Amino acid sequence: MDRNSGIVVLTGAGISRESGLHTFRDADGIWAKVRLEDVATPEAFARDPDRVQAFYDARRRGLMDPAIQPNAAHRALAAFESRWPGPFLLVTQNIDDLHDRAGSKSLVHMHGELLKARCLHCRWVGVHRGDLASHPPCPNCGIPTTLRPHVVWFGEMPLEMERITHALSTCGLFISIGTSGNVYPAANFVAEARTAGALTVELNLEESAGAAHFHDGEYGPATTVVPDYLD
Numbered sequence: 001m002d003r004n005s006g007i008v009v010l011t012g013a014g015i016s017r018e019s020g021l022h023t024f025r026d027a028d029g030i031w032a033k034v035r036l037e038d039v040a041t042p043e044a045f046a047r048d049p050d051r052v053q054a055f056y057d058a059r060r061r062g063l064m065d066p067a068i069q070p071n072a073a074h075r076a077l078a079a080f081e082s083r084w085p086g087p088f089l090l091v092t093q094n095i096d097d098l099h100d101r102a103g104s105k106s107l108v109h110m111h112g113e114l115l116k117a118r119c120l121h122c123r124w125v126g127v128h129r130g131d132l133a134s135h136p137p138c139p140n141c142g143i144p145t146t147l148r149p150h151v152v153w154f155g156e157m158p159l160e161m162e163r164i165t166h167a168l169s170t171c172g173l174f175i176s177i178g179t180s181g182n183v184y185p186a187a188n189f190v191a192e193a194r195t196a197g198a199l200t201v202e203l204n205l206e207e208s209a210g211a212a213h214f215h216d217g218e219y220g221p222a223t224t225v226v227p228d229y230l231d
């Protein structure tokens with residue numbers, strides 16, 4: 001592969017599974033315990049904000065457990081980025097901060113970040129590691145009960161779509177890691193990259209819903225297949 005062509009990497013919950021975070025659709029996944037319609041939509045937040053806040057407060061406290069650390073797959077991606085001379089963009093669907101902690105720089109959280117909050121009154125967005133169910137005041141405008149998790153719910157527009165679409169339209173290699181390919185528009189990125197003439201590769205525990213769209217696939221735990229593929 002020409003060392004100056006661009007690379008786009010898409011990651012999903014599977015890359016953080018071996019760090020101790022649950023995925024969504026596996027047997028012990030998040031959506032096996034709670035319906036996304038009840039906790040991850042604007043309608044759910046309007047209907048029962050305390051329930052939604054409690055759902056994300058619990059995931060935030062889980063993420064801040066010292067036992068949850070970046071794994072060999074997160075680290076291999078950060079190391080590869082630092083030595084790749086051409087354009088590189090890591091697009092994650094994950095709202096955890098494990099890519100950030102592993103040292104990834106050219107990183108887009110297209111579905112938001114669990115450790116950030118957003119104010120519905122003054123539009124402030126920033127790091128907020130405390131619970132939101134206790135209705136803390138906005139650090140910027142000081143009004144209580146106006147903070148929501150800075151995450152993208154179903155039916156909401158993902159973040160930085162222009163930057164992502166541009167990178168997909170100019171990349172030479174698209175790598176998808178630890179995602180089931182069930183959620184859009186992320187599930188359509190492989191098709192966009194292929195249309196741009198990119199080689200497309202899936203690294204996953206098992207074939208995803210979009211496996212047929214990829215030129216190639218390596219299957220197994222991310223902490224094994226990702227370092228093997230990138231080293």
Ligand SMILES: CC(C)NC(=O)[C@H](Cc1c[nH]c2ccccc12)NC(=O)[C@H](CCCC/N=C(/NCCC(=O)O)S[C@H]1O[C@H](COP(=O)(O)OP(=O)(O)OC[C@H]2O[C@@H](n3cnc4c(N)ncnc43)[C@H](O)[C@@H]2O)[C@@H](O)[C@H]1O)NC(=O)OCc1ccccc1
Pocket residue numbers: 011012013014015017018023024025026029040093094095111112151152153154155156157158161177178179180181182183184185186203204205206207208220221222223
């Ligand atoms: C359910 C689905 C059908 N619905 C959608 O896709 C909807 C609606 C929709 C839009 N277009 C469509 C077209 C067709 C059908 C439906 C739609 N999409 C939206 O609403 C999106 C917004 C969706 C975002 C919702 N928020 C999330 N997260 C944040 C919150 C939160 O986290 O609580 S989605 C959330 O679920 C998704 C879960 O997927 P995965 O990460 O893949 O996880 P999953 O558990 O499914 O799979 C894990 C995989 O890992 C593998 N694995 C497991 N262990 C390992 C291991 N150890 N190693 C390697 N792999 C492993 C497994 O085998 C498995 O394959 C992720 O995106 C994740 O972020 N917004 C939007 O479309 O706005 C308009 C628009 C349109 C065009 C262009 C721009 C805008």
